[in-house]
Amino acid sequence: MKIATYNVNGIGARLPVLLRWLREAKPDVVCLQELKAPQERFPAEALQQEGYHAVWHGQKSWNGVAILARGAEPKLTRRGLPGDPEDEQSRYIEATVKEVLIGCLYLPNGNPAPGPKFDYKLQWFERLSAHAHELLSSGVPVILAGDYNVIPTDLDAYKPERLIDDALFRPATRSAFHALLAQGWTDAVRTTYPSDRVYTFWDYFRNAFDRDAGMRIDHLLLSPQLVSRLVTAGVDRNVRGWEKTSDHAPVWIELTDDPA
DNA sequence: ATGTCTGCAAGGTGCAGA
Numbered sequence: 001m002k003i004a005t006y007n008v009n010g011i012g013a014r015l016p017v018l019l020r021w022l023r024e025a026k027p028d029v030v031c032l033q034e035l036k037a038p039q040e041r042f043p044a045e046a047l048q049q050e051g052y053h054a055v056w057h058g059q060k061s062w063n064g065v066a067i068l069a070r071g072a073e074p075k076l077t078r079r080g081l082p083g084d085p086e087d088e089q090s091r092y093i094e095a096t097v098k099e100v101l102i103g104c105l106y107l108p109n110g111n112p113a114p115g116p117k118f119d120y121k122l123q124w125f126e127r128l129s130a131h132a133h134e135l136l137s138s139g140v141p142v143i144l145a146g147d148y149n150v151i152p153t154d155l156d157a158y159k160p161e162r163l164i165d166d167a168l169f170r171p172a173t174r175s176a177f178h179a180l181l182a183q184g185w186t187d188a189v190r191t192t193y194p195s196d197r198v199y200t201f202w203d204y205f206r207n208a209f210d211r212d213a214g215m216r217i218d219h220l221l222l223s224p225q226l227v228s229r230l231v232t233a234g235v236d237r238n239v240r241g242w243e244k245t246s247d248h249a250p251v252w253i254e255l256t257d258d259p260a
Numbered sequence: 261a262t263g264t265c266t267g268c269a270a271g272g273t274g275c276a277g278a
Contacts, residue, residue, distance in 0.1 A: 009278085010266050034278085036267060061267055062277070109278055117277095149278095204278095205263035247265075247278085 031104035035064025105146035110167030
């Protein structure tokens with residue numbers, strides 16, 4: 001079972017790239033972020049023709065998340081994170097696919113920091129951590145996948161020393177991420193590649209991809225029941241080199257089909 | 261500070277957000 005996360009940066013502009021990647025990579029489950037499309041403009045039919053059923057949480061102009069499943073209907077369990085009924089931003093969707101609970105998230109960027117956007121990031125992170133703790137307590141196998149907008153360690157960025165004040169790397173951001181992991185979650189890509197540089201995002205600016213000036217900010221966290229089922233993980237870097245591509249690349253893991 | 265994209269409301273360009 002192959003599960004991927006991919007920040008598409010606008011599903012309208014990115015549909016040809018998304019469909020080509022689905023055809024080539026054949027993931028079973030896909031978490032998408034940054035749809036930048038309202039609920040009624042999600043390309044459900046085009047995805048269905050590729051064999052994918054979907055649940056999604058759209059928003060005009062910004063944000064937006066979706067979960068796709070190949071040959072199966074994702075069973076929606078929640079839209080939006082609990083903890084703030086005033087929050088209008090579409091950044092979380094959750095569904096069950098083949099007995100695994102999939103949480104698809106788009107954590108706020110938070111720049112410029114400090115400031116109200118950074119405050120919102122940290123508040124959203126607290127709500128995510130509270131919900132993640134509930135999910136662990138439920139005893140169900142869970143994957144929390146998405147664009148965390150977190151660079152976990154120095155190894156995860158091209159020049160970390162330049163990112164001291166960046167909302168993706170500030171101490172408060174990193175400590176929130178490490179506290180989340182400490183609940184009992186496993187960072188699947190870092191576990192698979194303990195000391196390699198693995199990037200998932202390259203800025204559109206200054207030929208960042210050609211210079212491999214990237215960062216690792218898209219993550220798949222596994223609940224304890226799933227760790228022994230982790231076979232391998234990877235980043236489809238080549239997709240970042242395609243025409244009209246996102247600034248993120250798809251990130252994926254492979255799990256054994258059944259509990260050991 | 262810079263750089264480059266997307267989507268939007270206009271309106272054939274400029275804005276916010278990333």
